[in-house]
Amino acid sequence: MSEPGSRRLSAGMVGGGEGADIGKTHRLAMRLDDRYALVAGVFGRDADSARRLAGDLGVDRVYRDHREMADAESARPDGVDVVTIATPNDSHFELARTFLRAGISVVCEKPLTRDSQTSAELIATAESTGAILAVPHCYSAYAMVRHAARLVRDGALGDIRTVVVEHSSGWASTPLELGDHRQARWRTDPDVAGFPSVLSDLGTHALHLLRYVTDLEPARVSAELTTLVPGRRVFDNASVRLTLSNGAPATLWASMAATGNEHGLRLRVFGEKAGLDWRHEDPQHLVIRDRDGAATILAHGMSSLSEDATRLTRPGMGHPEGFIEAFANFYADLADLLRARRDGTTAPTRELSIPTGVDGLIGLQFVEAAAASHALDGAWVDAASVRPMAGV
Amino acid sequence: MSEPGSRRLSAGMVGGGEGADIGKTHRLAMRLDDRYALVAGVFGRDADSARRLAGDLGVDRVYRDHREMADAESARPDGVDVVTIATPNDSHFELARTFLRAGISVVCEKPLTRDSQTSAELIATAESTGAILAVPHCYSAYAMVRHAARLVRDGALGDIRTVVVEHSSGWASTPLELGDHRQARWRTDPDVAGFPSVLSDLGTHALHLLRYVTDLEPARVSAELTTLVPGRRVFDNASVRLTLSNGAPATLWASMAATGNEHGLRLRVFGEKAGLDWRHEDPQHLVIRDRDGAATILAHGMSSLSEDATRLTRPGMGHPEGFIEAFANFYADLADLLRARRDGTTAPTRELSIPTGVDGLIGLQFVEAAAASHALDGAWVDAASVRPMAGV
Amino acid sequence: MSEPGSRRLSAGMVGGGEGADIGKTHRLAMRLDDRYALVAGVFGRDADSARRLAGDLGVDRVYRDHREMADAESARPDGVDVVTIATPNDSHFELARTFLRAGISVVCEKPLTRDSQTSAELIATAESTGAILAVPHCYSAYAMVRHAARLVRDGALGDIRTVVVEHSSGWASTPLELGDHRQARWRTDPDVAGFPSVLSDLGTHALHLLRYVTDLEPARVSAELTTLVPGRRVFDNASVRLTLSNGAPATLWASMAATGNEHGLRLRVFGEKAGLDWRHEDPQHLVIRDRDGAATILAHGMSSLSEDATRLTRPGMGHPEGFIEAFANFYADLADLLRARRDGTTAPTRELSIPTGVDGLIGLQFVEAAAASHALDGAWVDAASVRPMAGV
């Protein structure tokens, strides 16, 4: 990857206060390629703690709340180009809407909002002000996932016949929420995370990965939501069948209680000519299996990969890149869009780019359809995908 | 494993003529531990070919059909102790019934018959004559599968919370049946294999593996059957949800068209305390994952394994054993039962032994329930398991 | 693999009494494909135990010692076609010589004898009587090893540039010999196993695998022999450098004390165009890596493999075969040679067949050269390979 031009983008953040992992990950990802300077933020309700963090981060403009921030930043000539929202799910809508209305681009953690209607409203708001609304389904930004998506689009697999995706983590296979595990507490609180929590949190990542690589949309879903850890107040496990837009069957398994699993994100696509297999436990490789059963393992950094993958490679062959780098790839691609908006230039046109509000919306529709199917004992429910994933 | 005592059991075979793979596998498995002598058989309709094969195999008593064989063998003082039925599915019932009625024990390939009623009839017939009816779900006879079943029974996983099993092979991901691939032709012929062919063939193996290791039964199923290879006349792919007898959710995926896969049999069990993972591509290892995410790989032949596994070990640590050995384990355990019957002695009592007619029946009930669920667009259907798997 | 013709070969065995693993493995391997009937043997010095074992095995002709056996069997019209010698190393020469002189073919465990001179004498004796002298370096009989050897011969790797082979087992990483572990006791007794025990036992397997796959011979060696387990009376670890006949450097590591390892046999060959990698822990796969770094995993049973591999495949793709099957492949190829000798016909000509006395001799020369180098503090010593490995 080339290093950035001289003028960094100005970034803000809401959430990500002390002890909040996801905010820190966003900051690591923004920083890696030096395309962003974090200059403004709202870092939680405790003023002392917020000031301390801001000091550590070198952030000068600390606001009490998002409204004050949106007003002030949109008024400045050097106001932030983008704000990252890294707060629990129930606040996403209000926060994102405020910034988008102020014409400020937004990176909003998934699930985008708590329902598809509000997600659609955010998209409309973004369109009306020209702001960018990006959703960090960052697994799609791994070089080898991009290469997988390229292979599918280039016909290397032929027609897609079935897809099996799983995001079955073991992180919450014990009742962590009874202790002081902050993330476990809100992710198992139905009022904050919603009762289909595992689908909102992990299922939407799995769905996006499936959609991103296959270029197919969910047409209908049938879901069974279950609770594996006794006493838990949300569903922590979900088995979903999908019919994809080309008629192919697919299954999606999401779990936060698959005892012993690491991250458990894996995508397998079976086509007429070949199958592909990608696992987040080994993200720098991609396996292609031909009809005879030979498995070819492609490695990150190989000189023969597609431009979609090689442009996302930093030190090169033999030097593993991980989650932060994938997240940074998301931010790097976003930077191209933000700069074009800022400078009034044209962004590079890429078939394979980053997820946006539409992807967030489709994720919400998926969660809603799955919840509806569950209520109907697994009956098929329309996935109601409004429109195909838009390349940005 | 110790080597056999002096007097071998006398075995017969129906089917397994020239070019029939499964019959050959049965013979390899019977031969390995030298507990059986193949002395009688019906080897297809072509008399010349049958005689030639019998000659090659050193089989003296060649019959024209099973009735003649059953009559003659049951009349001899040295008649066969057991007959292996290795013919296409539609003939199983008639063949097995004939031998069982004649008091001759039977090894019958799965699916046991074409419906649960006839399977139940076979079980009753076997009970009435005291003959043994065994069904070679031989994956359960791998040493490491036995060890897995032992660990579950000993509580190493705690309560079972969810199970994911798949038998997703790629063997028929092209329309092989249009050529002269014999097995492909009958397995995709609904009149011979039944329309839910993939479930009868592979799904029943997956189900048995799940039941064997977890000691749980299917309570209800919800199934989606699909055809991945255009033009195929049977279902070649199935996604099944199960609720197990302890209330835990499970999923079972069976496919004969998962492009690029080898055998694709894998069982993952997630419990309160740990998870386990076994793959047929690497049968000599078993992975146990603890709640913290550490994965311990146990290897065939390790001195610390349970007696259930070590008694099934031939050359020892570092010397892989494969499918034939697992099949031979099935025949070795069966031999203990057959000898006890022959000699009027008591067979060793083992909690973990071989699958019998009841397992075949439960397999059929599963296929029927899945087909019924499919007809109801995936609605839940009782698995109607008559009784728990009986240790023999 | 096709099943055998009607008349089995008659086999005898010396050694392999009760509790002797290697003898049992030979019997399993002979039995699997039904090409041999074990009809005669010397099963240890204890007459009762010998008679009991013979009874269990159905062996009628039990002899007190090898001389009696050689005399009697060579005098019978239906005398044994081959005798397997499965005794500790120090008896090999005397036993093999006796049978070969009597015109009886021999399968002799490695190391063939205790020095290269006696090995050369055995070869000469075999030639003089026309008997076959085979040495079961059976790892070369795995289908995927045969395929590897085929790929090298067909130029798929280009010129071989370097080879790395290791047989680093952990079986004796504790002082087992202090207990009652029979094999450990004689393998660590310099009077029985020789002081470079690890090279005789494991190093010769590794060397043969290297030679078999690459078609190259050792030209010179430099060795360091060490003892990892304190107090052990033989060398249990060896690091050897070789210069191969084409000038390429190679390394060979043999250990019986590599704590935690299973069998630890692995061969890596690096050529001008590609590299290959085979591990005994996963014998049904072969990895080929191209210059760009793509790794292709070929699987046992794939339809596109060479005839050298496919003819050694029993149940087919997805059904792992293991050590016993590889050993059976050795015996199957040997059977073709023995029958031709017995029947006066011509054996099939195969470039890739089984190891013979010459291979045993080259193994001995290697051990001797390594020991000599060790005595010279690792100085290079000629491997003195008399002649290239002969296809039989």
Add this chain to the structure above:
Amino acid sequence: MSEPGSRRLSAGMVGGGEGADIGKTHRLAMRLDDRYALVAGVFGRDADSARRLAGDLGVDRVYRDHREMADAESARPDGVDVVTIATPNDSHFELARTFLRAGISVVCEKPLTRDSQTSAELIATAESTGAILAVPHCYSAYAMVRHAARLVRDGALGDIRTVVVEHSSGWASTPLELGDHRQARWRTDPDVAGFPSVLSDLGTHALHLLRYVTDLEPARVSAELTTLVPGRRVFDNASVRLTLSNGAPATLWASMAATGNEHGLRLRVFGEKAGLDWRHEDPQHLVIRDRDGAATILAHGMSSLSEDATRLTRPGMGHPEGFIEAFANFYADLADLLRARRDGTTAPTRELSIPTGVDGLIGLQFVEAAAASHALDGAWVDAASVRPMAGV
């Protein structure tokens, strides 16, 4: 990892101009945790290109050469705290000496200099001015390598009995240097890289990894250097035996021409009680094998790991970290030392910290001893390690 305090360290760089990968990697690593601001540098001889890069990087103080830079920076009150030297090997000594003499700390790529004498001189210079001299053998900064080192120090392996380390890359298995591959050209130029190039480049990394994890030093070496790619002007392959300071034998294989390999860095340590295995292709896992053969895979981010590992974990379990993160760990630990020096405070005392000049020197001594041994046809040569690796 916690995020940095407010005041960043000031950093400079020499080398790492446009197209130089290693300089870019240093910058990524410095940036990730936000502990450094790159403020000064010499970016190659072409003034335009240097200015352009400086502009992109936001570096204000661009110098024509290192002398000018050392003078100016040491004169400024806000002069750089550290300079990274990322130039070809032959310039290291002069550059590092200049900055160290000026009291400026240095990160110098390996090999530290071209011979041990000059390396020792650098160490002395650093000691005389109190400047820190660090050498980025950054593989030792992976969390799981740190955990491995901790396990060894805590006695989990018992006495170390043998070590096998390899850094066998395939990057230069074709004659890349004949084209315009910049790194290949200087790394195969004996005047720049030295004739034992593969040992200087890769062998020193392998040696350091061995030393870091085992806490053992090389006592003597025996080496064979070879050239695998015909026509190449340096050695591209090396097989080295070592006797370690506790008497244990070890082998080290370094190659830049192992066709098809990715990075090929792997360390295996075999102890009295257990073995460990770490591979750079999968850096987030560490395998521990017990004497019975059970292999336990520990994963980056597990809550039960040692503090040495957990303090180097960013997003946590299931989120792979790669080469840049390891490099950033090196810079993070260095930052603690640099700040203490800058602020006159006491740096945290850590048994497991970063490699320094002494490690660079021991690497050079190793290369020299190996070259001497090679000249003596592999005779043993003293490794002449001056003193044990110093914790900083």
